[in-house]
Amino acid sequence: DSGVTQTPKHLITATGQRVTLRCSPRSGDLSVYWYQQSLDQGLQFLIQYYNGEERAKGNILERFSAQQFPDLHSELNLSSLELGDSALYFCASSVVGGGPAETQYFGPGTRLLVL
Amino acid sequence: AQTVTQSQPEMSVQEAETVTLSCTYDTSESDYYLFWYKQPPSRQMILVIRQEAYKQQNATENRFSVNFQKAAKSFSLKISDSQLGDAAMYFCAYRSPAGTSYGKLTFGQGTILTVHP
Numbered sequence: 503d504s505g506v507t508q509t510p511k512h513l514i515t516a517t518g519q520r521v522t523l524r525c526s527p528r529s530g531d532l533s534v535y536w537y538q539q540s541l542d543q544g545l546q547f548l549i550q551y552y553n554g555e556e557r558a559k560g561n562i563l564e565r566f567s568a569q570q571f572p573d574l575h576s577e578l579n580l581s582s583l584e585l586g587d588s589a590l591y592f593c594a595s596s597v598v599g600g601g602p603a604e605t606q607y608f609g610p611g612t613r614l615l616v617l
Numbered sequence: 618a619q620t621v622t623q624s625q626p627e628m629s630v631q632e633a634e635t636v637t638l639s640c641t642y643d644t645s646e647s648d649y650y651l652f653w654y655k656q657p658p659s660r661q662m663i664l665v666i667r668q669e670a671y672k673q674q675n676a677t678e679n680r681f682s683v684n685f686q687k688a689a690k691s692f693s694l695k696i697s698d699s700q701l702g703d704a705a706m707y708f709c710a711y712r713s714p715a716g717t718s719y720g721k722l723t724f725g726q727g728t729i730l731t732v733h734p
Contacts, residue, residue, distance in 0.1 A: 504661075535721065545708060545724040558721055590660060596720060605652075606722060608662035 505529065506609035508593050514615045520581040523612045527574055527595030534576040535606060536568055540589035551576055583616045619644045621711050623725035630699045631733050638694045638728050640709030650712040651692045657705040668692065704732045
């Protein structure tokens, strides 16, 4: 158990819908990362938050947004869902984000299926 | 932008034998970090080993060791005395030290490792 929690574990929804994925980082970690794992794109970095502020953006679609709340949990919002958004979404956390001795610890992932 | 390449989509090994998974990367940075993550059928991403580019000594963690060749931009993972529980997808990952990336991981395509009893 990495200490990072994600809910829900599985999500099935229809095209055009909106969903919210939730992540709680390890105790003491200030930085949260979101990654998407799909068959065609592999594992891709989406976005990073540090202590409530967006720090880095990757290949995140405009239909997707995220935020980190004062209690440090993070939510990834996916809207106008398409079939191609079906993937495993990981949240990871680290103490600061980019520090020399840091390691990212991953949550168990949320498997999203868009029908 | 940094890229990570794992040229072996699949590898197999007999239990108790040794196997090496390959990884190459492309970067113009001189200081960075490299990782191997394991993803078993449960889909959990588990850190196996990490290497700092400024360290010449290869990292080891029990049966796992790396061969880090900075000039060749190569970072292979050696698994000794392979066990059935080592069967998984293995990902090589690159991380910049700082700057605009602020710690994001860039992953290779992964290598599926099968362990035969």
